[in-house]
Amino acid sequence: MKNKDKLKGFFSGIIFSAIIGAFALGVTVFAAPIESKLSVVYDNIKIYIDGTLFQPKDSNGNDIKPFISKGITYLPVSALSKALGKDVSWDGKTKSIYIGKQPASKAKEVTVSNVNELFDALGSNKHIKLKPGTYNISDLNQDYIKSKNIYWESVYDGNELILDEISNLTLEGLGDSPVELVVEPRYANVLTFKNSNKIAIKNIKAGHTIEKGSCVGGVFKFNLSKDIDISDSILYGCGTYGIIAEDTEHLKFSNSIIEECTYGAMTLNYCKDFAFDNSKIRKCENYELIEIYSSTSIVYNKCEISDNTSSDILSVSLSNNVKFTNCKFKNNSPFNPTLFPAVDFTGTTFE
Incomplete structure (x- = not known):
């Protein structure tokens, strides 16, 4: 690519229909995956929270880069949720991402x-x-x-x-x-x-x-x-x-x-x-x-x-x-x- 700041291509991997499941949460998922190819653009996207630049990182402290696919910007759920003061978790049984409080189970x-x-x-x-x-x-x-x-x-x-x-x-x-x-x-x-x-x-x-x-x-x-x-x-x-x-x-x-x-x-x-x-x-x-x-x-x-x-x-x-x-x-x-x-x-x- 001529512009090194724009990396466009295809990658093949395991993703969920919501995409942000395993990639954004950084968790190990054991449910049956859906294989797909996704065209993404990394365009040096910056995230500001209340006027302050925020750099999301994974559990190992490495930078996570947001990306764009088909006009939709995808952000890392786990890092962003914690920056907003919300807990985030993944339920593999129900294939659900919980941000903040989980819905109450029926007693x-x-x-x-x-x-x-x-x-x-x-x-x-x-x-x-x-x-x-x-x-x-x-x-x-x-x-x-x-x-x-x-x-x-x-x-x-x-x-x-x-x-x-x-x-x-x-x-x-x-x-x-x-x-x-x-x-x-x-x-x-x-x-x-x-x-x-x-x-x-x-x-x-x-x-x-x-x-x-x-x-x-x-x-x-x-x-x-x-x-x-x-x-x-x-x-x-x-x-x-x-x-x-x-x-x-x-x-x-x-x-x-x-x-x-x-x-x-x-x-x-x-x-x-x-x-x-x-x-x-x-x-x-x-x-x-x-x-x-x-x-x-x-x-x-x-x-x-x-x-x-x-x-x-x-x-x-x-x-x-x-x-x-x-x-x-x-x-x-x-x-x-x-x-x-x-x-x-x-x-x-x-x-």
Whole structure:
């Protein structure tokens, strides 16, 4: 060719009907291919993102060049998606490219009436409906490991149930009043979720067995998880805290109650985009009631915080966009909101 900047020719290879499948993603594909010949033009195409020149690269750091075929410009999906802050993946079974969130799989609906049926039903893509009653997780056979995603971890006075890498799971209590989940060990959380997403808890009352006493375990713990929805539920003590969240984002807590917890209502560390709506935090004691550390966009709206004897009602550090809008603080330990100038208390009252 006379113009070295324009390389025009034919190459033969394995491509998909969408073309960008294996070439752009840089993944190994095992599905039956379609062989074709494609005429392409490399014309020193430049990509700018928000005014900044972007050079896409493959997984080995080599430059990837966009090309033109039949008037259509083809760009490398993987590199471009990551530049835009989106994850990209390839599903060889369905021959699908996913950019950002994957479409939710349809959850299988299961109705259970006892804790053994509940345990058997646990897993991803499940909508578990619990018939009225009390489900004591400590009654389960704890020598049995269901899978790599559902297992037991030892704590000081027993075992704790762990749900790891679970996606699209709903636990919904049936009936007019919440269905109760309990555990007996004082050092175990009622449920611990790790690396999980799209978890919904509806019409559930959860805590430790009724007798009061010192404990370390909380009610629900979320670690490295996202898209959590807790509604119409009651989280009570003992546990130490109603919610323990670490490196978690997009949690919604609505029309629900956290009460009588022995350390405080919640401790949030490295969290993002939490919304507490139309809920109550009451009758908790001892340490920080609401502890927020290195987190952003934690919003309480139309919540009532009342009758708490915690030594500190609020502890906020290294965090931003913390708001209490249209909330009511009533009958708590002494609390001075002016000590938190970075917290927005718009429409909130203090009694």
